[in-house]
Amino acid sequence: MQAFSTVVRRVRVIDGTGAETDDTCCDVAVHDGRIAGISRAGDNRWRGAEEFDGAGQALAPGFIDVHTHDDLHVIRAPEMLPKLSQGVTTVIVGNCGISAAPVSLSGAPPDPMTLLGPADAFAYPSFAAYVDAIASAQPAVNVAALVGHTALRQNHMDRLDRAATAAEIDAMRRQLREALEHGALGLSTGLAYGNAIAATTEEVMELAEPLAAAGALYTTHLRTEFEGILGAMDEACRIGRHARVPVVISHLKCAGAGNWGRAGEVLHALEAAQQCQAIGCDAYPYIASSSTLDLGQVTHEFDIDITASVPHPEMAGRTLKEIAREWDLSLLDAARRLQPANAVYHNMSDADVARILAHPATSIGSDGLPHDAHPHPRLWGAFPRVLGYYSRERGLFSLATAVRKMTGQSAERFGLAERGLVREGYWADLVLFDPATVRDTATFADPRQHAAGISAVWVNGVLSYHQGRAQPHRAGRYLPRHASTPPRTAAA
Incomplete structure (x- = not known):
């Protein structure tokens, strides 16, 4: 008996x-934080200190949220x-x-770093200090x-x-190297934002030069996602090639609205780029x-929709629209009065979102904003929405x-060793x-809602969520880039 x-x-x-x-049912054994065995159900040679009857439900790798702004929230x-x-475990x-x-x-965080939290929450002048803070929390x-490129610029x-x-x-490159030495996955940019848009392509190319030796990658919020998106994608490809x-x-x-219906054109450009370089994307399941x-x-x-406003x-x-009508102002003047503020923009077509989600190159990320007073429902619902809807x-x-799209592909893309698969030793x-029942329940009107159909979640072998409740033992850890296996982003 094991x-x-x-x-x-x-x-x-x-x-x-x-x-x-x-529909074959299996038993899965866990020991010392790892998957110790997988066998056909009914193997009575196994006994667990804790045993759970899955009753024919699905057991999958914990979901990997590849695009978050949880930097300070995790602490x-x-x-x-x-x-x-x-069901997210990473x-x-x-x-x-x-x-x-x-x-x-030296003052308030510049836009859009305000999305992460207030000035007093930014307490990590080095990447090593941040890694230590995760371990402590x-x-x-x-x-x-x-x-983040904007973070380095403001430094x-x-x-x-x-x-x-x-x-x-x-100077920015020196700080990037220090982070890479402590396992950072790579460099991200947000070139559409006001505090990064003045950066030239050449600035980013030079900054990104240390990435290859570390087996790291480059992620980007494109310079524009509107009419000029193809040019912005070309810029991203050029940086990656350099x-x-x-x-x-x-x-x-x-x-x-003027960009709706272009998903086929955009994905064709992505596929063309894949012929000569490794490139992929992420998306969230909302319009x-x-x-x-x-x-x-x-x-x-x-x-x-307004999700937060300082004044x-x-x-x-x-x-x-409601606020502008109440104040008897134009939309633009009402927006000015609300700033600094955060917002939800219902700015995509359903057909485009579905086409991008379905593409083999697409992994899933929530892009949720936990600091918002009234967040987009993707913060709580992105992954069950993919499964259910x-x-x-x-x-x-x-x-x-x-x-x-939420597990194995994501782990491979970002170089997360021995994660993302239900496999012995992982x-x-x-x-x-x-x-049959998993679905998102978070809505734009009521965004803070647990998903339906999620029965249990284990993180590093520790039961962390069960029957709608967080469990007392937290078992998350900092995951460094797995340097010996450089990340890949080709569609597969």
Whole structure:
């Protein structure tokens, strides 16, 4: 008789490879934080200190949220319930050019670093200090991190409305190297934002040069997701080729009413680029984006919801149109009065979102903003929405493909060793869910809602979420880049 810490019995294993499976039930044993064995159900040679009857539900690798802004949330709210409750066991932070480290502020954080939290939360002048803080906080989920270009710029430049000098780029590059030495996954940019848009392509190319030697990658919130998106994609590809590293396009979308219907054109450009370099993308399963309130995006063409406002916090959760009508102002003047603020933009077409989600190059990321007073529902619902709405209800892809987009493909892309698959010897990041009932319940009106159909979540072999409740033991850890296996982003 073999003894294990945990045995999960009678489950249908969806292993994260994308391979279709039959309805055969298995038992899965966990010991010392790792998957110790997988066998046909009913093997009475196994006993667990804890045993769970999966009752024919699906057991998959824990979901990997490849695009988050949880940088400070994993430390300030380490229970991480918005992610744990939807089956996420690993978050990748530091996206869109903004990261919690390395950061040394002399005043308020520049836009869009305000999305991460207030000035007093930025307490990590070195990447090593941030890694230590994660270890001290021991969040409920694993954390892997990118380094933000805008964060580096604000550390070393007197103003951000210009290109960096050679000396400033060299100083930024030194901090990037220090982060890479401590396992950072790579460099991210947010070139669409006001405090990064003045950066030239050449600035980013030079900054990205240390990435290849570290086996790291380059991720980017494109310079524009609107009319000029193809040129912005070409710029991202050029940076990747210069640095000799894989590229990940963040939250790929066709934004703005004038851009609707272009997903085929955009994906054709992505496929053409894949012929000569490693490039992939992530997306979230909603037709609305969320960020800071940008006056340049204020329009009557689609609804805009206010999710946070410093001078008028009482307006969070209301539409800009409602607020403008109440104040008897134009949309633009109302937006000015609300700033600094954050907003949801209902700026995508359903057909474009579905086409991008279905593409083999696309992994899933929530892009949720935990600091918002009234967040976009993707913070709590992105992963079950893919499983329930897009896979089960709409049939956009199979369950096995949906799981791969959230697990095995993501781990491979970002160089997360021994994660993302249900395989003997791999870390036991696992989610038990009911394929027939799993769904998102978070809405734009009521965004803080647990997913339905998520039965249990294990992080590094520790039961962390069960029957709708977080469990007392948090077992997340910092995950460094696995340097011996450089990340890949080609569609597979």
